[in-house]
Amino acid sequence: MSELSPDDRSRRVNKIKRAFAYNLFCRQGATPRTASLNDYYLAVSYALRDRMQHLFVNSAEKLLEKNPKIVCYLSAEFLTGPQLRNNLVNLGLYDDFAQAAAETGLDLREIINHEEEPGLGSGGLGRLAACYLDSLSTLEIPAVGYGIRYEYGMFNQRIENGWQKEFSDRWLHQGNPWEIKKPVMACEVGLGGRTEVYHTEAGTRRIRWRPARLITGVPYDTPILGYKVNTVNCLRLWSTESHTSFDFAEFNTGDYYSAVADKLKAETITKVLYPSDEQIEGKRLRLEQQFFLVSCSLQDMIRLHMSRHESLGNFHEQFQAQLNDTHPALAVPELMRLLVDVHFYDWDEAWEITRRTLCYTNHTLLPEAMERWQLDLFGSLLPRHLEIIFELNRRFLDEVRIKYPGDDERLRRMSVIDETGPRYVRMVNLACMGAKAINGVAALHTDLLRRHTLADWDQMYPGKIRNVTNGVTPRRWIAVSNPRLTKLITEAIGESWLTNLDELRQLEKLADDAAFQEAWRKVKEANKRDFCELISCCDRICVDPAVMFDVQVKRIHEYKRQHLNILHIITLYSRIKANPNLSVTPRFFIFGGKAAPGYFMAKRIIKLI
Template sequence: MTRTNTTDCNSHTNDSNNIKKLKRGFAYKLFYQQGVWPQNASLNDYYLAVSYTVRDRMQKMFLNSIRALQEKDSKIVGYLSAEFLMGPHLHNNLINLGLYDQVSRAVEESGLDIKQIIDHEEEPGLGNGGLGRLAACYLDSLATLQIPAIGYGIRYEFGMFDQEIENGWQKELGDRWLHPGNPWEFKKAHMAVEIGSGGYTERYTDDHGNLRVRWVPARMVKGIPYDTPVIGYRVNNVNLLRLWSAEAPKSFDFDDFNVGDYQGAVHEKIMAETITKVLYPNDEQFRGKELRLLQQYFFVSCSMQDMVRIHLFQFPNLDNFPDKFAVQLNDTHPAIAVPEFMRLLIDVHHYSWEQAWDIVTHTFAYTNHTLLPEALEKWSVDMLGRLLPRHLEIIYEINSRFLDLIRIKYPGDVDVVRRMSIIDESGERYVRMAHLACIGSHAINGVAELHTRLLKNHTLADFHRLWPDKLTNVTNGVTPRRWMVLSNPRLARLISSAIGDGWITDLYKLRKLEPLVDDPAFCEKWQQVKFENKQDICAMFSCDCGPVFNPYALFDVQVKRIHEYKRQHLNLLHIVNLYHRLKNNPDLDVPPRTFIFGGKAAPGYTMAKLIIKLINSVADVVNSDPDVKNRLQILFIPNFNVQIGHMLYPMADLSEQISLAGKEASGTGNMKFSMNGALTIGTLDGANVEIREEVAPENFFLFGMDVNAVEDLRRAGYNPQTIYNQNEGLKAAINLIAMGHFSHGDQELFRPLIDSLLYHDPYMVLADYQSYVECQQKVGEVFQDPGRWTKMAIRNAARMGKFSSDRSIADYCRKVWKVKPLPVELKLQRLPENGFKFP
């Protein structure tokens, strides 16, 4: 998988030629695009000039990729996702293009600092967490594996909020990622599509005497695509991320404007633009907001219309659409695509219901990402009918035909009809989007073995019984380009020097590291890499007026969304317990530890916000207590995002994956940590199960109940107070918090959290507490034997082959999409001397 015909070459002359060209490129962009003299240019100007220069280098590959698609007529993956958490582009593009060294030299020779320029980029935070970041990893792997693909999503003007910590509390600030200018996107105004909402439907007879339905929307908006090229690693393939932005069909009403109704004149424009204004920051919490449904419909309709347009560019009709496009529904957020595509096929392209349904069900596949009942989307029938009247009719028709099938299959079983119906009629009527997605897709998948098993046995059991071959597993993965090469260059260099760099595109090759656990020189270098990574973080977060972090400590890290099911409070109870024990026994034989947290809470999730406050309150007391100085430290890193992840995964010793078994669908942070040589303390939840299988039980710190034990305990009647009363260490930790030790004597502040744990404890924190504390004790003991720890860490990294997103994408291609690679040749290398002759 090497780039063919590129101008990259290792020879010294070529290098210096390229560097010269790059420098000229920067100057050119600064002068002509930014319109500034170097002495007047801001850092942003330089960032833009460098980025535009790099983007130009991608263009020839992009245009050749389009040509290859047109010539070869191969199948394209359309990945529909409401979120794409791409992370900064510049650094990643430099790595994938193989231009990092040359560009950094050119930047340096121009008197600038590449790190400063890379760090200047505002990351596009167009996602909440795992789901959006997974979509981004998949785009990287699709391009790297040379699979033609388009990621379709929403160009939110404001992405994920920026988090600040004020007096220990989370404060949300609007993110302004577009403010400095986005050099990576191309606006394609001429490819705009029209999207309706509201209104009514009517029946009519067409010129041939056929009875048809037409939707007469009350409002229209325009969807404008913005394309970001996504380049694979060292290949010529460039795919597309196509994000849609909403605009009013006309800028504003001059009639209103002329009669003085200035506000009225711009009203329509403002209403239209609201659709793509902001990302809903709720991870795994369905809120049922009308604007959210509108967002979903907007991007789905834009994308389906776009794919239909691309298809009709090449073929006379849509009969063979499923041979040309495999469309993946990334969770239920885009599930409205099922009735939308039916509408396009029946109302616009005049297919019969049966023909249309055949095309639709051969096109879509659906990935489920959660088992949490509160995350499952169900839209009120009234709201959906008001916003999308034609779609509701189609959903009813799909449901009616589906339930007929169920009645034939299970005669007399009214309960199964009620359970499987797309419409939940237990109270107010709702449309169950997961059912719609299951019925409208030819394949359904979970994202880890355990998750898929639970889908089969519980959440989607009826569907699995009906269609035993439809539900399959594709375990998640992450891209080693961003999560190792880019974020941990020291480790990447060490690994490549030992086993070559083939592992970057074939992560199973990391297995070659295994014998090196017996090579003391290699182990020492491994330790040195980790130590230097830790030093970087200590330098960044230590300060004269606060704690000075100790790089020799065990770095124990939990970074992810703050949620009760992820149990950051279990981690805290252990910290408080350790603090208490150290205060009572200064000779306690435990290694120094630095506990690091990061993560955002949904703005309306009060308990999660209280957990953030508690972490910071415990940190304030512990970090300023001379009795535990250098032995126990706590750091909450604000605004956890992709960029901060780049720093944190490489420096962790211990990865906290401590959700209640059966709650985390997969997790992907767990994979990023292990790849970078952290050991995991975790439950048998999500992909932890498979990580443990791969690295072997002796290289994984397991604690807590498994899903069966959780179920048994729940059935037997769980009473957290009994556990509290019987466990002295736990009691001491809870009492310290409850009595106001970390809140200046205020016994009310953390009461909601304490009460929830003592009287309800929905995520069984107390039930797993003792097992967790004992496991942490073992972690401490092993850490005190650096030789043993290092071997375990190397084995973790060496066995991560399965968790590359390249493996996940290869699985999707084989099991679900039936697509093949399309290697791109660089036919058009450079522009013709005399320009083009336009057709």
């Protein structure tokens, strides 16, 4: 971006100040005398969103004009992080907004710190999804992220007497200025019921699904900015509403609960990320969530496609859908259902479109972490989809028999239906069967997939399993998170590293530069001092910023090895107790992470820590 003259910059800052005042009065109904910090946060955020909006609309218009292929990223989580500072950095407006805020008597940092963390993810899965959207926008690749608008997110955590306690995460209660509701794009989703056979006038045999329940999925769009480019992609989150939200007759008879029962039941689906699945009700709710996500998203993709084309025959040429783990694996039977039952494609053509549209990212090697659903539960909720899975599996196993005659053990392993005990639908096998490509998220992980976890699939379809190494966007994870370090690096090598991390190799020539080393040390020291102040404020613990910080931040889980870390701490402590004169580097250990509410062993690990 070219540098503005002082006069132009002054005019731009004045426009921003007027936007603050307009949004405070017209949108918040507040004045400087009555405004709360949240009013100012919303006013500043709306002022920025208004400046993003023309880019957002222009990007959407280009999709209709240029007809490009669109990447659709389906994920149960999007750990986007707060939006205000990230959007200011990506638009290159941070300094202008900071000056406008200061001239208005506000502290932009205080306003930024007020923003709630969006409760849309819990760990690496959501972080990866959010980083992909950022990078796709920065690379100016048309993309839509599809997820669920969890009303209460995961949960807020407190530690009481060493134990984790869960409380509702009301991240939306003070308003979300970044989302735009799009009720005209709502989708209808069925659950339960039965299927029936019928024949067309031409005598063709067809199957119709008669759901017992219908719910409505309403999209909320959040703009995802690229870094200093004109492309803005979309994060489209689905929220449930009842198909018939209010029974007037029930209400008038005095049965007030029954009057809104359907509404309450429908809205439960998008209340919480990962509801506890210890009980059958929790398992059913999780399955409802997963189907709701994929059904709304695929219907939306088909709607967009049909606005540009006359048929779905080239759907796979216009859309590439990436399944982030197995939560969206129901996209395989749902896309088949939409093509065969709704749009009347024959089975083989529908399967060809499906297999060329979907790709699958695997995130785990552990058999116990691989998702599967009891057949009874699955069939009661998605009867038509179970029929489709049975037929897909029958045809697929015939392929396996032809390629590996007499290998019954291979058939058992590769079947989508696990019949070793109570019957289950294996979601990993379903995703592998329906995907054009499968990827691991690190070279070692992908190698282990090929050699062990998914070895049968690698042998059946050589080259289908590929590696795509995980990464993080340097915009949010360095520029936004660590502005001091960003400034130091940019002053040394320029700012192109923010879109090309290979440029960081230029720092190698400064490895022995004493002045640069000292500046680097001061950045780290200042950041540690800020963190010590935060710890002192939150936990009333005084920490010397000069000590070594030893940090482990991730979901609390047995296989994440927090228990090994705490055993290491106990070992170091025991050595000091045994030898008080032992020379040790002062070290401060920091753990961050949540345990799933029903995961007792993970909670015990927190208690041990």
